[in-house]
Amino acid sequence: MEVVAVEYRIDRRSGVPAFQQIVQQTKQALRLGVLVPGDRLPTAKKVAEISAVNPNTTLKAYRELERAGLVEPRPGQGTFVRRTLARPETGTDSPLYGELVAWMSKAAGAGLEREDVAALVASAMEKQYAAGNAPATGVMTTGPTTRSTGE
Secondary structure, three states, X not given: OOEOOOOOOOOOOOOOOHHXXXXXXXXXXXHHOOOOOOOEOOOHHXXXXXXXXXXXXXXXXXXXXXXXXXXXXEOOOEEEEXXXXXXXXXXXXXXXXXXXXXXXXXXXXXXXXXXXXXHHHHHHHHHHOOOXXXXXXXXXXXXXXXXXXXX
C-alpha cells in the first residue's frame, strides 16, 4: 500500500469551493495515471497541513469521490483508490501529451500568458465537445476563423 503524494493546490480566488477543487484534482490525477487502484490518498490532516483547508473539507471531497465509486475508505487505514479514469491516450507519455506540450511551448513563445492559453483551450474544448457534437476524428484544422460583425 503506497501513499501517493498528491499535492492539492487550492485557489481561493477561483470561486470554486475547496472541496470541489480537491475532487477535480483527484479526478485529474486518476485520468493521468498519477493515482492508480490501491494507492492511498493523503489523510485529511495532511491535506489540511499542506493546503490550509479544514480537514472536514477534504473529508467532504473524499465522500464525493466515494459516491462516484472512485475511492473507498478503510477504517483505521485511510482512503484508497478503487478505480482509475486513465486511458492510454491520456498519459504523460502519450503522443498527444507531447503534442500538447509542444503547442504550449509555441504559445508561450508567442507571448501568451497562462490565462490566454487557458482561455484558448477552454474555447476549443467548448467548441469540440458542445452538446450533441461528437469528438472530431481524423482531420485537425488550424488557422484563422472569420466572424460576422453584424454590419
